[in-house]
Amino acid sequence: MSDPSQVSDLDKNRALVDWLEWQLRQAKNRVRELEVAEEQERRRRERARAEMSWKIQPQRGGMQAMLHRGGCATYSEQFGFINREEALIALAEPDIEACPICTPETGLKQS
Template sequence: MLEVKAEQERRAQERARAEQSWKIQPRRSGEMAMLHCGGCGLYSARLGFLNREEAMIALVEPDIEPCQICNPQTGLEHA
């Protein structure tokens, strides 16, 4: 019982961290790399989350575009 509760707690913490982070979907042939909110389901990443400052830098890179579904730039506008 305690193990199940600990696992649920760990997953909840992981989700909370992802929601406050961003991630980059690597470039594929013919497509640009894409910046996503950490919780966006279009691209699943377990590692490599970006903080706010890193995401702001990524967003101005010419070869990275924001996801049109999760709109990661919205979360960057609010300090």
């Protein structure tokens, strides 16, 4: 009869595999958490960049071209941002209106 206080090599290795699988699950969970945090940070940076930019809605269907703040949801295109100087030039154009919702001229003419 074998000694019950002795653990077989097989049992030791099974315990090791269980522990390593637990450790792998922990590491995978941490990677998922970090990926979510990284994506949230990327979105935050994009929003901040948009808020410091402007965009022009082209003239279409009889509607006049319109200047928006970069984060304005009224015109949701998220590419083609323009800087402050370009927004000032656009606002001075007679065929471009300022969006009445996001009021892109607010703070634009100050400096």
